Amino acid sequence: MGYRLTRRGILSGGALGAAASLTACATGSASLAEAKGAFPPSAAPLPLFGPAEGQALLSRNENPYGPSPSALDAISKSASKGAYYTNAEAIQSLMKLIAERHGVDPEQVVVTTGSGEALSAIALIYGPKGPIVAPRLFWDTTSLYAANLGMASITRIPLTADMEIDYAGIEAAITPQTGMVQLCNPNNPTGLTTPGSVIRPAVASMAAKTTVVVDEAYIELTDDESAITCMPLVKEGKNVIITRTFSKIYGMAGIRVGYTISSAETAAKIRATVMSSAPCTSTAAAIACYNDEAFITYSKGKIVEGRQMVEATLGTLGLPYLKSQTNFVYFQSGKPANDLQKAMAAEKISIRGQYMDYVPWSRVSMGKIEDVTRFCKTLPRLIGA
Numbered sequence: 001m002g003y004r005l006t007r008r009g010i011l012s013g014g015a016l017g018a019a020a021s022l023t024a025c026a027t028g029s030a031s032l033a034e035a036k037g038a039f040p041p042s043a044a045p046l047p048l049f050g051p052a053e054g055q056a057l058l059s060r061n062e063n064p065y066g067p068s069p070s071a072l073d074a075i076s077k078s079a080s081k082g083a084y085y086t087n088a089e090a091i092q093s094l095m096k097l098i099a100e101r102h103g104v105d106p107e108q109v110v111v112t113t114g115s116g117e118a119l120s121a122i123a124l125i126y127g128p129k130g131p132i133v134a135p136r137l138f139w140d141t142t143s144l145y146a147a148n149l150g151m152a153s154i155t156r157i158p159l160t161a162d163m164e165i166d167y168a169g170i171e172a173a174i175t176p177q178t179g180m181v182q183l184c185n186p187n188n189p190t191g192l193t194t195p196g197s198v199i200r201p202a203v204a205s206m207a208a209k210t211t212v213v214v215d216e217a218y219i220e221l222t223d224d225e226s227a228i229t230c231m232p233l234v235k236e237g238k239n240v241i242i243t244r245t246f247s248k249i250y251g252m253a254g255i256r257v258g259y260t261i262s263s264a265e266t267a268a269k270i271r272a273t274v275m276s277s278a279p280c281t282s283t284a285a286a287i288a289c290y291n292d293e294a295f296i297t298y299s300k301g302k303i304v305e306g307r308q309m310v311e312a313t314l315g316t317l318g319l320p321y322l323k324s325q326t327n328f329v330y331f332q333s334g335k336p337a338n339d340l341q342k343a344m345a346a347e348k349i350s351i352r353g354q355y356m357d358y359v360p361w362s363r364v365s366m367g368k369i370e371d372v373t374r375f376c377k378t379l380p381r382l383i384g385a
């Protein structure tokens with residue numbers, strides 16, 4: 001398969017190199033072992049929580065600007081009641097807050113321990129019916145979880161020449177046996193965002209044939225969430241499940257809170273399948289920060305600041321990268337991703353290694369500004385610029 005260079009998402013000063021390496025990663029099929037080597041070996045023993053002193057952690061799409069002070073205060077207060085199971089009223093309060101923001105009924109909301117738990121439950125519900133149809137690159141951890149249990153298989157549809165999701169290709173792959181379609185918008189690891197004007201009609205059409213899950217883990221980081229989200233489709237009664245998380249914009253990846261929004265009937269199925277109940281501390285934190293607009297603005301501002309620094313560096317170096325609206329950037333350094341990851345690890349900077357057979361593509365997450373600065377200063381030396 002060849003690639004054109006007029007693609008919308010790829011920005012580059014070195015377009016020819018991009019064409020060659022895109023072609024190199026365009027073929028081949030996925031294997032379950034491809035997630036291996038995702039994270040670099042740490043040079044020093046890690047502390048129990050968070051990165052080691054001097055380690056720039058830019059590999060896991062975390063947001064070091066959270067948790068918000070409001071969440072931290074709620075965690076410490078609720079921890080003193082940790083002897084007790086979380087009251088149903090607390091979970092209902094969070095469901096109500098979420099429902100109010102999105103204009104749905106609280107019964108349509110399921111609160112989970114991270115959106116990963118919700119997505120795993122969804123894969124277990126729909127996977128046994130038939131293949132999970134998805135873009136070739138997406139956040140596949142939870143589909144692989146069900147696949148590894150023998151409860152699902154994944155049909156991966158190649159990305160377009162622009163590394164975008166091929167919605168027509170995905171729809172064409174739906175059969176009466178399909179378990180569900182899983183999409184990720186913005187997508188991970190590409191960071192590319194599909195506008196609502198494109199994704200909504202595509203999802204509406206697919207949802208007439210099968211259940212469609214839209215993982216919106218990073219949507220609060222985008223320029224205009226309301227122009228992108230598929231939430232209106234749930235409200236129109238389409239067979240669509242939206243997943244969201246407190247791990248990204250709220251900076252609470254270790255606190256573990258996520259949620260789904262769907263029909264009340266589907267929500268009941270998800271609720272019956274999840275395996276844990278929300279800890280009191282996580283529930284309290286989520287209630288405290290969900291509408292903390294000052295924190296949300298600050299958090300997004302820091303992420304955008306870091307992203308602009310990375311984009312400026314890649315632009316100056318003439319390296320191809322995909323235009324991201326998330327807290328990570330997918331780029332080509334001219335070195336195989338695993339080699340760059342190793343060289344960065346020696347500098348105590350962790351970035352993501354190779355995905356599948358996408359050898360030339362590296363992913364760097366936005367961390368603390370000082371860590372992003374280190375990445376930007378180190379990159380030219382490591383690529384010999």
Ligand SMILES: Cc1ncc(COP(=O)(O)O)c(C=O)c1O
Nearest residue numbers: 114115116139188217245247258
């Ligand atoms: C696209 C996407 N969805 C979901 C998740 C899971 O996040 P969590 O389980 O922390 O909510 C991640 C984690 O990085 C992700 O990248």
